[in-house]
Amino acid sequence: MKFNTKVIHGGQHHDPSTGAVMPPVYQTSTFVQTSPGQPLNPDYEYSRAANPTRSALENALASIENGTRGLAFSSGLAATDCVLRSFKSGDEIIAMDDLYGGTYRMFTRIYKDSGIKFHFVDMNDLEKFKSLINENTKLVWVETPTNPLMKLADIQEIAKITKEKKILFAVDNTFATPYLQKPLDLGADIVMHSATKYLGGHSDVIAGALIVKDEALGEQLHFQQFATGATLGPMDSFLVLRGIKTLHLRVQRHCENGGKVVEFLNNHPKVKTVYYPGLPSHPYHEIAKKQMSGFGGMVSFTFVSGKKEDAIDFLEKVKVFTLAESLGGVESLANHPALMTHASIPEDKRKEIGITDDLVRLSVGIEDADDLIEDLKQALA
Numbered sequence: 446m447k448f449n450t451k452v453i454h455g456g457q458h459h460d461p462s463t464g465a466v467m468p469p470v471y472q473t474s475t476f477v478q479t480s481p482g483q484p485l486n487p488d489y490e491y492s493r494a495a496n497p498t499r500s501a502l503e504n505a506l507a508s509i510e511n512g513t514r515g516l517a518f519s520s521g522l523a524a525t526d527c528v529l530r531s532f533k534s535g536d537e538i539i540a541m542d543d544l545y546g547g548t549y550r551m552f553t554r555i556y557k558d559s560g561i562k563f564h565f566v567d568m569n570d571l572e573k574f575k576s577l578i579n580e581n582t583k584l585v586w587v588e589t590p591t592n593p594l595m596k597l598a599d600i601q602e603i604a605k606i607t608k609e610k611k612i613l614f615a616v617d618n619t620f621a622t623p624y625l626q627k628p629l630d631l632g633a634d635i636v637m638h639s640a641t642k643y644l645g646g647h648s649d650v651i652a653g654a655l656i657v658k659d660e661a662l663g664e665q666l667h668f669q670q671f672a673t674g675a676t677l678g679p680m681d682s683f684l685v686l687r688g689i690k691t692l693h694l695r696v697q698r699h700c701e702n703g704g705k706v707v708e709f710l711n712n713h714p715k716v717k718t719v720y721y722p723g724l725p726s727h728p729y730h731e732i733a734k735k736q737m738s739g740f741g742g743m744v745s746f747t748f749v750s751g752k753k754e755d756a757i758d759f760l761e762k763v764k765v766f767t768l769a770e771s772l773g774g775v776e777s778l779a780n781h782p783a784l785m786t787h788a789s790i791p792e793d794k795r796k797e798i799g800i801t802d803d804l805v806r807l808s809v810g811i812e813d814a815d816d817l818i819e820d821l822k823q824a825l826a
């Protein structure tokens with residue numbers, strides 16, 4: 446089955462009891478048992494453990510990422526937390542140096558006293574990355590492209606190293622989506638999504654996802670999912686599943702509009718640097734062409750002036766773009782990472798990785814590109 450069919454049919458079937466073509470929202474917390482410990486349907490006894498609507502979504506997630514098991518969570522960070530619960534004091538984790546602020550905060554504050562040691566490194570420096578590996582290294586965690594600087598990591602090259610060293614390799618595929626990039630096919634062990642973003646696609650749900658190929662790993666993560674309880678409810682599962690059915694069409698338009706916005710920004714006198722993997726000048730453009738089939742709808746840029754005031758002035762002037770956190774919805778959003786999504790990263794660390802006070806991040810939506818360009822033009826005037 447090709448991807449554009451998988452997003453609609455992958456892992457799906459009509460409802461066995463009613464014949465409903467779309468999975469009903471089973472808004473129930475529990476399921477009847479015929480005798481103690483004997484649920485009427487052996488697959489369902491309590492919705493934290495399993496719910497038919499969430500199962501339909503989890504089957505779709507596995508299908509579109511070419512995995513064997515999908516798991517759906519109440520948020521992207523809940524999915525990330527589920528992975529981290531696999532590790533113990535003395536273990537070490539190597540992560541990309543540019544990450545969503547909430548992920549960095551989880552690694553450095555929530556897990557601060559866990560005894561797990563985190564290293565943050567630009568994964569394009571493979572020698573530096575390899576130098577950090579030791580017998581305690583248990584997980585490598587990357588975003589590619591990264592939020593918000595659009596850095597890339599070569600999934601296949603990293604996977605060669607993690608497989609040889611028997612280290613788990615997780616890729617946060619939120620920005621690319623499986624329409625553009627399939628980390629499991631490239632050698633990763635775990636794919637994570639903030640399904641809040643492109644998978645849901647309509648800024649109307651908070652959700653997370655994990656997809657794996659290895660069945661034993663899937664069982665282990667499922668145990669951690671239901672035993673810690675950050676599972677996705679039936680209505681939210683329905684919303685994400687419905688979003689997935691148009692993922693291919695939406696991401697195609699996000700890419701088209703993203704390219705037009707980049708073209709405009711890259712030629713604007715007030716814009717200093719545009720961060721977009723589709724630009725030939727992007728430092729990781731070759732990796733982008735190697736592992737992505739398109740370059741996405743996320744764009745970041747800085748100002749020639751380098752002034753925070755210019756970024757704030759621009760963000761207060763946009764009209765079609767909405768100033769708000771999040772990304773990946775049908776509507777275009779604009780964000781100031783240093784003051785908003787990445788404010789939880791200490792200023793010195795932000796500066797070290799390049800998140801400057803004049804950095805603006807755009808989630809280019811699927812509106813008419815002419816209107817988006819006109820909006821940027823008037824906000825930059």
Ligand SMILES: C=C(NCc1c(COP(=O)(O)O)cnc(C)c1O)C(=O)O
Nearest residue numbers: 520521522545592619639641770771786
């Ligand atoms: C809310 C935002 N990011 C959430 C996010 C998360 C966390 O997902 P939540 O669904 O917000 O918990 C994980 N990974 C990436 C790459 C993300 O971008 C944002 O960047 O505006």
